Amino acid sequence: MAQGRSWLNANCIADNGTGKLRLIVDGVIEFATDCPSTEVRHFVNQVNLLDEEKVSFRVEVSGVRWTIELQIPD
Secondary structure, three states, rough: OOOEEEEEEEEEOOOOOOOEEEEEEEEEEEEEEEEEEOOOOOEEEEEEEEOOOOEEEEEEEEEEEEEEEEOOOO
């Protein structure tokens, strides 16, 4: 199987003060960050996934609004 470059884009902003966002793609990548209430925090992470690999991900948050976009090559 060939590897492809996939991208995880995440945005977050706290409702008040500073919140936390943690993104886990099982067995591939995990990252966490603080999310301020004064500006949208933006992250881009490159991950290498096998073309036929199935993955699951989860988002853990505390007091934030967030969006996640996963771009997988054709």
